[in-house]
Amino acid sequence: MGSLELGANQYGKAECRLVRVDRDGETHSITDLNVTTTLAGDLAATHLTGDNSGVLPTDTQKNTVYAFARDGVGEIEDFALRLVRHFLTAAPTISRARVKIEQYTWDRMGVHSFSRGAGTRTATASAEGDAAWVVSGVSDLVVLNTTGSEFHGFPRDRYTTLAETHDRILATAVTAAWRHSGLDRDWAASFDGAKQRLLEAFADTHSLSLQQTLHAMGERVLDGDDGLAEIKLTLPNKHHFLVDLAPFGLDNPGEVFYAADRPYGLIEGTVRRSDAPDAGLAWW
Amino acid sequence: MGSLELGANQYGKAECRLVRVDRDGETHSITDLNVTTTLAGDLAATHLTGDNSGVLPTDTQKNTVYAFARDGVGEIEDFALRLVRHFLTAAPTISRARVKIEQYTWDRMGVHSFSRGAGTRTATASAEGDAAWVVSGVSDLVVLNTTGSEFHGFPRDRYTTLAETHDRILATAVTAAWRHSGLDRDWAASFDGAKQRLLEAFADTHSLSLQQTLHAMGERVLDGDDGLAEIKLTLPNKHHFLVDLAPFGLDNPGEVFYAADRPYGLIEGTVRRSDAPDAGLAWW
């Protein structure tokens, strides 16, 4: 039984809701964000004795997010990078910083009017010393194919009851995050391209398994952008079960489905470029 | 102290998740619904003695929803009407029926591929005897104006701290429901028109209060469709507070906002046609 020691630790301010309005004459635009800051470094003192002399308060982190927005936000990757670089200089104890941003979708209705759309754009910037990494992504992107999906050829054991199928609904809520090889990027164009390729690959891949669809989506994104090192996808299998209408004297030729909540399959995977530089992200 | 008696009561199956696929050759379409059924009538026996001879099981109600979808769903108002009319005949004890449907938005990506959009279309059909009513609506329609909203001239008392403002963000998540005067309607066209007018009225009304915007939205919907008797709107005031950047030596000319969660203002109101027939909906 050895002595006790402080292990990995970090802290920050989660979910700073920031809305920035830009005015170009009568035409306004908005940037609607949820910003989470996380700092780490030599924080033993506050854990062991409550000495906070090295603890940049989470309240100050929040203030910094709002103050930095005064100069404009721009692409969320750039805003996250500005913030992490600042936090590395904000207190001598802080040696690593991470800022994660969710950006909500708004569609223009008029010069100063907007309606909220679906799907969320995400970006995470991490920095330590002179190094920095950026991961971009999407979440809450819900997609569905009514056909073009099969699942068969799987092993059967004592606990197998699933029937093989050659035509099923395939539906998922895409969470994907792709790491950039460098920082000299056109973030907006890169994001638009990656999202478009995710959707296209989902729609046009004839699927024998959700894993195959996942891999096709990941490949499509990396194939279309040399500046990406890897992509991770998390795809819940939102099951749609064909309803048995036979008790009511009815057939059901792939038309009436029950959309289930739980349990759900959960498929996670990464596709990466074999010669990509290491992420350096393996911090908690 | 009088004797006890059974008062108002009802029962049903809530949140039947139904997805219907229609196939027109290679081109598919989907209808994604959340259906809730509610029945009422002479249900004293089951309450008082557990005699279920007059209780159409909620499981049967669910089955009926799925079985009826075999013939197609069509517009949700029609589907709800088919169901309530059936339920009135399904057991002699049942004298009133209500079916509420939420329809989720899907945008086409390909012949059999879809991505989920924002906003929900709703419909509620109610029936008793030979009478039936239909209420259509929307929910989760989140909209925001960056300007064109003021709030001043309100009374001040000991507890007032709010400053008057001549320019603020106005944001809300619209829940609206409009009652049709009759049943001989083009439900799809009516819905599209009402939703469009809600959005336009929100966008182009210069607002002195959220109540004024609410009333303008309601009027616009009724003005555009003679077949509507009344509309009820529920508008949470999703507050966006200008962040005080002065402590950081910065001004904030209407650019950086904090989007608050709770508390929120909640504005509810109805606009109605003065000669509209009574709703007959005043059942729990």
Next chain:
Amino acid sequence: MGSLELGANQYGKAECRLVRVDRDGETHSITDLNVTTTLAGDLAATHLTGDNSGVLPTDTQKNTVYAFARDGVGEIEDFALRLVRHFLTAAPTISRARVKIEQYTWDRMGVHSFSRGAGTRTATASAEGDAAWVVSGVSDLVVLNTTGSEFHGFPRDRYTTLAETHDRILATAVTAAWRHSGLDRDWAASFDGAKQRLLEAFADTHSLSLQQTLHAMGERVLDGDDGLAEIKLTLPNKHHFLVDLAPFGLDNPGEVFYAADRPYGLIEGTVRRSDAPDAGLAWW
């Protein structure tokens, strides 16, 4: 096609999160509330022209909630009554007021330490002119019987597949609200008694239907407290389905269940005292 007019309307501040600490020497106690205020009256001006001279701002309503807590909160029924009576005097336009409070449960761990428990106590006070009504209640009270529940004898039609059962799990999340006949009440004792009787009646009623259990719970509460006029219960039937283990060569004698999310039965009903005074609550 008649002219348009403003119908029923109301407004207020929803979900003011208020925590009050009372200090009796070293021993502290807490009151953790979610307060929603709603006002109504002659509010046509703001709807029609944006004239806010009669609109007590929702921000002021929020401030009032916090300011009134300075004198102590006490029982939530008393706090709600204090607030509604104040609001009736706060602006000449306001003729009706309602305050709804949710109180979260905390269990004592030490003189100034607490852990959050399950279940929520609720109270709603409504006032108009000299009249006032109070409704107390509970929500999120989740209960389950592993046996003592049957369901059979229901009508069967073309859409029936449900098997009759003489032993099933019965589980629900109780939302109940009981109206007091008057205001001269020991709110704390009344609440404790009502909650206890709800739980006892759920546990010791042999159930032939959830409606029967609902009625027994309502009767038990009213039987135990002459000061109550009526009670309304909302009971989702949280279905637990026996898993078919036969494909795996196993029986399942009432031991292994799948707890479903949706759809769920929803049973609502009221029990009332036949000579109770009318509620006067029939405002939107």
Next chain:
Amino acid sequence: MGSLELGANQYGKAECRLVRVDRDGETHSITDLNVTTTLAGDLAATHLTGDNSGVLPTDTQKNTVYAFARDGVGEIEDFALRLVRHFLTAAPTISRARVKIEQYTWDRMGVHSFSRGAGTRTATASAEGDAAWVVSGVSDLVVLNTTGSEFHGFPRDRYTTLAETHDRILATAVTAAWRHSGLDRDWAASFDGAKQRLLEAFADTHSLSLQQTLHAMGERVLDGDDGLAEIKLTLPNKHHFLVDLAPFGLDNPGEVFYAADRPYGLIEGTVRRSDAPDAGLAWW
């Protein structure tokens, strides 16, 4: 620009809701679980070609969870271990398995009646080859101290506005997970002890920072149980802000607070035994 390759991947069935009833004569007990299974191994074939011959379906994983419950569940750590060991043998491609279980709290009301309590017990078992690890924990354990918490001495920069405080409310929702050094454990006793020590350390630590409280909680748990190697705690700082009542002519001596939702501080940290064996858990 290198070629693309499949990186880390895993799959499973998330959130199997399982309720097990045990009957000891008239006295019943229940075990209410949410079980998530995750498998990994040589799964390239399904990703690259849709060959599912090595993919144990997530549906089969779910069936296995329910079938294994037929023999009893016991402590969730044991149930998770039984499942992961089975899954390692279920398909030749599967070389790693993880089962995460959440167990909901139920308090006895009668021989077969229960009410749901607060807080969730968790366990995760992971296995690869002959090795296995178990992590136990809690989540949703919400605690609050009304005093005994200070925060001062932190660095101030251009963005600092936070006042130093010598008396504040400290509240958090504890998520904690502790790794066992071995598998020969009395899981129930270990859990009860750890939970009790977490609560005691939260209550009796005079706190100069939430980090100090976190460390004290972790130390207390490890000090009380030689069989634990490390503990990780995630503590959101649920801010309670003293309301400024001065505008209303009132003081506020630590009595009236606003409980905020977002943003919130988020403090994470680990305490570990210096000579503990490595976790081997560093798989995605």
